[in-house]
Amino acid sequence: MVSETTATMTEPVIQMENLNVYYGSTLAVRDVNINIPYNQVMAFIGPSGCGKSTVLRCLNRMNDLIPSARVEGKVTYHGRDIYSSDVDAVDLRRRVGMVFQKPNPFPKSIYENIAFGARINGYQGDMDELVEDSLRKAAIWDEVKDQLKKSGLALSGGQQQRLCIARAIALQPDVILMDEPCSALDPISTLRVEELINQLKDQYTIVIVTHNMQQASRVSDYTAFFNAEATEQGGKQGFLVECDTTKTIFNNPREKSTQEYVSGRFG
Amino acid sequence: MNADSNLSQVADALWKPNRGLNNFVQRAVVITFAMFALISIATTFGIVASLVFETFEFFTAVPIWRFLTDRQWTPLFTNAQYGIFVLLSGTFLTSLIAIVVAVPLGLFSAICLSEYASPNLRRWLKPALELLAGVPSVVFGYFALLLVTPFLRSMFPQIAGFNALSAGLVLGISITPLIASLSEDAIYAVPDSLRQGCYALGTTRRETITGVVLPAALSGIVASCILAISRAVGETMIVALAAGQNPTMTLNPFVPIMTMTAYIVQVSLGDTPAGSLAYKSIFAVGTSLFLLTLILNVFSFWFVRRFQEKYE
Numbered sequence: 127m128v129s130e131t132t133a134t135m136t137e138p139v140i141q142m143e144n145l146n147v148y149y150g151s152t153l154a155v156r157d158v159n160i161n162i163p164y165n166q167v168m169a170f171i172g173p174s175g176c177g178k179s180t181v182l183r184c185l186n187r188m189n190d191l192i193p194s195a196r197v198e199g200k201v202t203y204h205g206r207d208i209y210s211s212d213v214d215a216v217d218l219r220r221r222v223g224m225v226f227q228k229p230n231p232f233p234k235s236i237y238e239n240i241a242f243g244a245r246i247n248g249y250q251g252d253m254d255e256l257v258e259d260s261l262r263k264a265a266i267w268d269e270v271k272d273q274l275k276k277s278g279l280a281l282s283g284g285q286q287q288r289l290c291i292a293r294a295i296a297l298q299p300d301v302i303l304m305d306e307p308c309s310a311l312d313p314i315s316t317l318r319v320e321e322l323i324n325q326l327k328d329q330y331t332i333v334i335v336t337h338n339m340q341q342a343s344r345v346s347d348y349t350a351f352f353n354a355e356a357t358e359q360g361g362k363q364g365f366l367v368e369c370d371t372t373k374t375i376f377n378n379p380r381e382k383s384t385q386e387y388v389s390g391r392f393g
Numbered sequence: 394m395n396a397d398s399n400l401s402q403v404a405d406a407l408w409k410p411n412r413g414l415n416n417f418v419q420r421a422v423v424i425t426f427a428m429f430a431l432i433s434i435a436t437t438f439g440i441v442a443s444l445v446f447e448t449f450e451f452f453t454a455v456p457i458w459r460f461l462t463d464r465q466w467t468p469l470f471t472n473a474q475y476g477i478f479v480l481l482s483g484t485f486l487t488s489l490i491a492i493v494v495a496v497p498l499g500l501f502s503a504i505c506l507s508e509y510a511s512p513n514l515r516r517w518l519k520p521a522l523e524l525l526a527g528v529p530s531v532v533f534g535y536f537a538l539l540l541v542t543p544f545l546r547s548m549f550p551q552i553a554g555f556n557a558l559s560a561g562l563v564l565g566i567s568i569t570p571l572i573a574s575l576s577e578d579a580i581y582a583v584p585d586s587l588r589q590g591c592y593a594l595g596t597t598r599r600e601t602i603t604g605v606v607l608p609a610a611l612s613g614i615v616a617s618c619i620l621a622i623s624r625a626v627g628e629t630m631i632v633a634l635a636a637g638q639n640p641t642m643t644l645n646p647f648v649p650i651m652t653m654t655a656y657i658v659q660v661s662l663g664d665t666p667a668g669s670l671a672y673k674s675i676f677a678v679g680t681s682l683f684l685l686t687l688i689l690n691v692f693s694f695w696f697v698r699r700f701q702e703k704y705e
């Protein structure tokens with residue numbers, strides 16, 4: 127487990143400062159300040175609708191694709207403001223990869239699912255090697271090595287999700303964002319993906335959204351707890367309650383609401 | 394146990410669905426619909442049967458090898474010749490020109506509509522496009538004859554007043570909405586999660602469209618193109634009006650030609666007596682046309698089955 131000292135010493139890869147996200151004119155999440163440390167696993171937890179996915183999508187500017195979404199405040203990646211005009215979102219997304227809640231392999235062969243992104247981003251190395259390496263890192267190589275020509279859609283849900291993780295790894299990103307990557311998977315596949323996350327954190331910084339408290343405590347080093355409160359207009363507004371080492375959040379959090387949420391006495 | 398069943402009896406007394414007529418209505422509906430289905434099937438069989446019968450009559454008078462090898466199509470002459478490839482070349486030429494126009498136009502409109510247009514624009518453009526599909530083909534025919542042909546002739550004076558080029562171009566415009574609309578449906582049906590997954594790999598919009606969206610929609614796009622080809626092959630009014638009535642074995646788009654459909658119109662509207670060989674020849678041509686579109690449809694069916702992706 128992570129001790130307090132390493133927690134303060136690791137430099138942040140991504141920093142959010144006073145982040146507000148609007149959908150149209152409604153403020154969906156307000157005033158988020160989080161530092162995501164290098165090569166650690168950060169978990170986002172909190173009740174449904176508190177803005178975990180919204181904040182996650184800010185980190186690789188996937189929110190750009192939602193016409194009504196607007197971001198205020200600052201998000202830096204290795205010290206650079208990713209929302210400044212000289213940062214190309216396409217380039218950013220190659221470095222900050224994403225795995226989605228529902229496995230979404232492309233209707234292409236397993237090989238092509240991996241090679242596609244690398245080729246488009248002008249990868250110059252040996253493609254076969256990259257494909258094998260990515261599939262190995264995603265712990266799915268042994269299951270698919272004899273059927274690389276088969277469609278990615280022909281795999282089981284758990285395999286598809288690991289294929290999607292391999293697809294993200296193939297671009298050699300340094301951050302991987304995962305939005306409830308196990309919510310569509312059975313317990314065995316979930317366990318495999320969790321093991322995988324544990325292996326991957328040597329090389330990658332991982333941010334994972336999860337509804338599963340055990341999962342958060344098993345895989346993450348840091349945990350950010352979000353909550354939502356009703357607004358006068360009748361909507362909900364999300365905010366960050368606290369962010370600390372997972373140990374602290376689960377054992378002696380600062381806020382009472384955190385304590386209640388992680389122990390399941392929430393509502 | 395006993396108490397339990399008592400409870401359920403009490404509960405049952407509260408539930409009395411009023412379905413007295415239900416079974417009867419159910420039967421009546423099934424029978425009515427079966428009759429309607431039967432009518433359309435019977436009609437199809439009737440058409441095929443009459444085609445086959447008359448075609449058979451025709452081929453007892455004209456051997457099939459002459460049908461396939463004659464170099465001219467002159468059923469109304471005393472020394473009649475029945476080379477189907479003469480008419481086939483006309484159909485092929487106009488359809489080819491139409492496809493060359495319609496596939497790029499239709500596909501680009503579909504991509505623009507589904508991937509680039511704002512939802513508002515899309516709400517206006519799609520019905521407008523479908524309106525274009527509803528324009529009667531005779532209007533397109535006169536459009537070709539009275540506007541496009543004079544325009545083409547002002548640029549290339551050697552073009553005849555009736556020609557395959559003008560008919561083909563307008564035929565292409567007339568089938569563009571079909572390709573655009575059906576391809577747009579296919580592209581729109583590609584799950585958004587695939588686009589998201591692609592963008593998350595660091596791709597531009599163009600790369601996402603060409604790399605993931607279009608391949609995922611391929612079966613639908615190809616099916617729409619094949620449907621449009623069969624429409625072009627079977628289209629009658631435009632080619633009869635603008636391409637001429639002159640059976641010629643040629644691939645020159647500047648001269649008058651005759652398509653299979655135009656021939657059928659010519660004979661049906663003329664004073665050819667029923668039962669004559671010329672009259673029977675339109676059934677032979679009709680059968681050829683039928684086979685052609687059947688092959689196209691079978692191919693399209695096979696292609697869709699083979700390449701359609703199933704997303705959960």
Ligand SMILES: Nc1ncnc2c1ncn2[C@@H]1O[C@H](COP(=O)(O)OP(=O)(O)OP(=O)(O)O)[C@@H](O)[C@H]1O
Nearest residue numbers: 149154173174175176177178179180181192194362
């Ligand atoms: N595309 C969108 N357009 C408008 N509002 C949105 C959009 N996406 C999310 N929201 C709103 O933003 C708020 C936060 O949503 P978000 O999906 O980030 O929550 P979440 O914490 O990920 O919830 P869950 O745990 O259920 O996934 C919600 O109130 C939601 O209604």
Ligand SMILES: [Mg+2]
Nearest residue numbers: 178179180305
């Ligand atoms: Mg979410």
